[in-house]
Amino acid sequence: MTNSGHQIQFIQAGVQKRRHRFIVVTSILTVLACILSFLMLMLGNTIYPVSDVFHALMGERVQGVSFAVNKIRLPRMVAGILAGFAFGVGGYIFQTLLRNPLANPNVLGITSGSSAAAVFCIVILHASNTFVAIASIIAGLVTVLIMFVLAKGKSFSIGRLILIGIGIQAMLEAVISYLMLVSSQNDIGTVLRWLSGSLNGSQLSEMPPLAITVLLLTPLAMGFSKHMSILSLGEQTASSLGVSPDKTRLILIIVAVLLVAFATSTTGPIAFISFLAGPIANRLIGVGTSNLIPAGLVGLNIVLMADLIGQFAFPYRYPVGVITGLIGAPYLIYLLIKMNRKGEL
DSSP, rough: OOOOHHHHHHHHHHHHHHHHHHHHHOOOOOOHHHHHHHHHHOOOOSOOOOHHHHHHHOOOTTTTHHHIIIIIIIHHHHHHHHHHHHHHHHHHHHHTTTTTTOOOHHHHTTHHHHHHHHHHHHIIIOOOOHHHHHHHHHHHHHHHHHHHHHTTTTTTTTTHHHHHHHHHHHHHHHHOOOOOOOSSSSHHHHHHHHHHOOTTTTOOGGHHHHHHHHHHHHHHHHHHHHHHHHHTTOHHHHHTTTOOOOHHHHHHHHHHHHHHHHHHHHHOTTTTTTOOOHHHHHHOOOOSSSOHHHHHHHHHHHHHHHHHHHHHHSOOOOHHHHHHHHHHHHHHHHHHHHHHHHHHH
């Protein structure tokens, strides 16, 4: 057999190995998500057996179980799944497109834009939850639009975009701090719950917008996954392979921003999910494939696991965003040190 034949076999073996690893890891993440979901339905002030939870979900009246499961625990679980998946996919798109692990919605200030709008509506306008959600979504879109306009210049620059995003985030965090200082005592609790990222008080009636966004935009992102992988090689390479960098980037950024904005409007800005999900998925599966779905699964698993830890691992109950912040902050420091040693900062 010729050298070219051996090379083809080697490449085919590598592709098959990556595909097999992708299937195995995705299956494990799915099973883990199912286990964590059932634990969220079973655990609480009272622990219910699997049979009672199942009967309650099927619509049967189980005294003491039906209300707790269907009205409190189920909405909490659904919110965690949808928001975690949306944050994971949105963060993965940003990091892959911009070829930088720091390029995620938290660092770029997109979630800060949504948060600032939400806090303004709560503190100044005393608006309803629906109005707060709509304002946070619009603010997230406006924030990313401003960032890209400022970063465009004569040519698009990833480094310029990240620096502008960090600057916008600092400015918006200052706005949020000021609004909290001038807010009344009655609003502080609501603002803090929203800013910390929490599944408390979730209701199924609030889930349809986020669910529709995830169901519609995830397949769209998957359809552009090959273009996204090609674009990550560089604009010149992408153009030579027939991919339009500006068009692809615009569509995928809009998809990512909408996913993150709708998730933020539902649960608040759960810290570091969009930052952690993509790198963990890449580490589990490896590069060379689109890890969009695994990143979403990692995101939802982190949210569900963090919520269980926040609810039951400590004497006091903490919002899910506090736990994810404790997990994500050390990783951010590690990443900054690693990038600095490589001369990437």
